[in-house]
Amino acid sequence: MRTVFRVLGAVGLVLLAGAVAHVVSGYTTATISSDAMRPTYTRGECVFLERIEAGEARRGDVLLHRTDERYGGLAVLQRVIGVGGDRVAQRTGEPVTVNGKPLDEPYVKDGDPSGAAPAYDVVVPEGRLFLLGDHRANSNDSRYFLDDRSGTVAERAVLARPLDDRSGLVGAGLTALLGLVVVVGALATEIARRRRPPVR
Known part of the structure; x- marks a missing residue:
């Protein structure tokens, strides 16, 4: 189970980093x-x-x-x-x-x-x-x-x-959010596991 959550955390980081990189390299703003x-x-x-x-x-x-x-x-x-x-x-x-x-x-x-x-x-x-x-x-x-x-x-x-169509930007944002949720979830699970008293 520990390995599963570590893998999920890594996947979440990849999703988050990939989405952020896509937004930074593919989009910009101007006033x-x-x-x-x-x-x-x-x-x-x-x-x-x-x-x-x-x-x-x-x-x-x-x-x-x-x-x-x-x-x-x-x-x-x-x-x-x-x-x-x-x-x-x-x-x-x-x-x-x-x-x-x-x-x-x-x-x-x-x-x-x-x-x-x-x-x-x-x-x-x-x-x-x-x-x-x-x-x-x-x-x-x-x-x-x-x-x-x-x-x-x-x-x-x-x-x-x-941008005439913001679907690509919205999709990247949702991917980043999903990645963040997965990372936080995996991190929270790992913290809870470490705080759990050992079974005797």
Whole structure:
């Protein structure tokens, strides 16, 4: 019986350590520090994100990225409008177009996809992303860096994207909790066994 509880304790430790390692390596959080992504995300809001690899970003994704030469090296949250090979263009007061087709953007603040930014017409280099904030009138995004590779950001600069489905995070949490319960149970059983008076 003693061996059984030791094995259970070891299994519990493995479950607990594995779940914690999965959460630490696979997820992160960010606190929104500006109004650039309103109304999707508001200042002060804490966002849960999943870490992703370069090349996983898709049009429409909101991404956390960090570029040393922009924003003082701070990580920022912006939306992918164009990927490598896309032609992204906009005239003041008109919708953004991607490869000649107007982009439907129900997420932009006040229904204004322009925000009075200067007109632009760029082709996104391969391996890079054209990113905009959802509050176009209050977002310092790709439109304002057009002289630097059409304002784009390297895919490798992407850190994470907000979680649409938290089931993986919840599952990891439940696994960690199960591991903790098993460890505590095995430990409590071992303590009780040692305190038990010897049978004569």
